[in-house]
């Protein structure tokens with residue numbers, strides 16, 4: 190059964206002229222205890238999708254559609270119910286932990302607060318649990334570190350603290366938005382390993398947002414590739430990389446350096462701004478397979494020949510590797 | 512002869528001390544040696560804070576070393592002045608990570624690119640437009656953008672403008688400090704191709720700083736792996752990726768997430784993932800984080816995190832010595 194079901198999610202910004210849509214008709218399902226990857230280059234709408242689920246969009250943005258979490262439509266919930274859900278059933282970690290940690294409070298205080306608020310624990314119990322949580326996220330000497338302030342810790346340690354806070358109430362969904370982008374590779378692999386361990390132990394689902402295809406390949410069961418606010422391809426991770434169906438996915442794979450000295454095949458052009466998208470297929474102005482019909486009508490995300498869903502009218506003809 | 516030669520280079524920064532404390536030093540660069548030859552790409556790779564940018568700033572003569580030398584064309588760059596300094600400034604150019612911060616927002620593309628041409632009196636005024644057009648073409652930009660401002664361009668386009676500015680003076684070497692890190696994957700590939708083309712068409716050498724191992728493998732001839740201000744392994748790129756030997760290099764290579772696909776493994780020959788999975792390079796259990804460069808561990812600086820450490824490692828500093836056709840600083844490879 191799916192824990193989270195998103196159907197036709199649209200996110201737009203109010204502007205003086207007409208609203209700018211930055212996420213368009215996005216649908217996906219996340220099953221219990223699985224890692225679902227959301228991949229795409231900067232500005233494609235990954236974070237706004239996550240913020241819609243959390244119900245914390247910026248004030249000038251609004252979401253429409255259906256976000257069904259455990260039988261509740263999150264977009265219809267009142268503020269108070271949403272607040273209770275957040276942190277308790279759904280939690281989120283960000284690229285820069287410092288933005289969500291309070292610099293003048295000890296990390297022990299901040300972790301305990303989550304549990305006194307949501308679980309009604311006494312201060313003493315919550316503080317003891319905070320030490321256990323720090324141990325769970327593999328922070329050395331947790332009894333000492335629990336009394337420290339965020340600035341006394343490295344970036345990797347702060348991210349562990351964020352993870353400890355996020356899993357404090359045993360949420361069933363953790364949204365991790367570029368959780369390792371600011372970290373070095375050796376720390377990145379430690380954090381990803383930790384997330385996998387916690388997911389397994391706690392039967393927690395993870396929505397893993399990243400721009401790094403390698404992270405998805407190694408960590409996600411299923412993944413969606415986003416371009417210009419749309420999902421353009423959605424598949425099991427292995428399938429996505431071995432049998433890609435969308436020219437954008439192929440272009441991303443082609444952009445990775447492979448054989449030494451052999452010229453890369455980059456995607457030409459640049460990512461268009463959300464208010465300046467081309468007609469028809471949003472990738473049509475950069476696509477090597479473009480034909481005139483691509484430029485008139487936007488393709489749907491659909492399965493072709495029983496394969497996984499792809500948003501391209503030529504999906505049946507284009508073969509990889511070409 | 513090497514174009515650029517770095518000898519026993521050190522840069523220690525004083526750390527503010529509280530009253531009554533003894534002075535402390537942050538050893539950002541702690542005695543390194545390397546050289547860059549004409550038309551070659553030499554890479555410094557390592558985690559943030561290991562001293563890469565400090566090396567770049569030393570080599571560009573933006574800061575002075577605590578000790579050691581930097582030779583360019585055989586001459587110590589810190590002894591240069593007058594014309595010889597001007598010639599050095601012309602021969603060594605820089606491309607930074609952030610193309611947004613490194614272009615003046617109030618200057619047009621033409622102003623930006625023609626400035627070095629004027630300063631170094633390379634082009635006569637009447638030929639300036641043509642010279643700029645030529646440079647823009649070289650970096651894959653249209654010549655119709657000359658009167659536009661940086662904010663009108665994407666990150667990739669700005670990085671091309673920075674490269675055009677660097678090329679304007681016909682440099683012998685370009686120091687590129689993480690020039691791709693701020694760019695999206697699809698744009699990174701465009702810039703890598705541009706740099707490859709430049710290598711084919713000119714004799715420019717690169718001192719390239721990166722933490723992206725895919726790019727390092729693809730683009731470089733020689734690699735030095737840095738850790739806490741020291742070089743731990745220094746090898747031909749092929750050798751390093753085929754068979755990383757230093758425990759830290761192995762940790763670094765095994766930590767980088769990889770896309771493994773059938774289509775790729777057919778195409779890959781040299782950089783085959785199978786080769787990265789030789790018995791001594793399986794994913795390493797990693798212990799802890801990089802210590803502070805103010806308190807560098809005794810003995811081998813990597814020993815607190817090293818899965819292979821043994822008796823001498825916390826006592827004796829391993830020297831960077833030849834082993835298996837490369838330089839390694841590790842007691843496993845250089846019995847003390």
Ligand SMILES: Nc1ncnc2c1ncn2[C@@H]1O[C@H](COP(=O)(O)OP(=O)(O)O)[C@@H](O)[C@H]1O
Pocket residue numbers: 202211229230231232233234235236237238247462463
């Ligand atoms: N506060 C904002 N006001 C206006 N536009 C915004 C705002 N935040 C984001 N956007 C736009 O929405 C798009 C999607 O943003 P985001 O979801 O943050 O992308 P990603 O996380 O994939 O990098 C971007 O093109 C961005 O320009």
Ligand SMILES: Nc1ncnc2c1ncn2[C@@H]1O[C@H](COP(=O)(O)OP(=O)(O)O)[C@@H](O)[C@H]1O
Pocket residue numbers: 524537538539557558559560561562563564565566804
């Ligand atoms: N001007 C400075 N004063 C004091 N410390 C510095 C200065 N510049 C760099 N450092 C320190 O030197 C170390 C190496 O920095 P840097 O060369 O920027 O590393 P990298 O480029 O490899 O990330 C870091 O610990 C950094 O904080």
Ligand code: SF4
Pocket residue numbers: 757758759811812813814815817818819820821824829840841842843
């Ligand atoms: S010298 Fe010892 S601690 Fe250092 S890398 Fe080699 S084995 Fe590991």
Ligand SMILES: [Mg+2]
Pocket residue numbers: 235236237366
């Ligand atoms: Mg984002």
Ligand SMILES: [Mg+2]
Pocket residue numbers: 563564565688
């Ligand atoms: Mg740096």
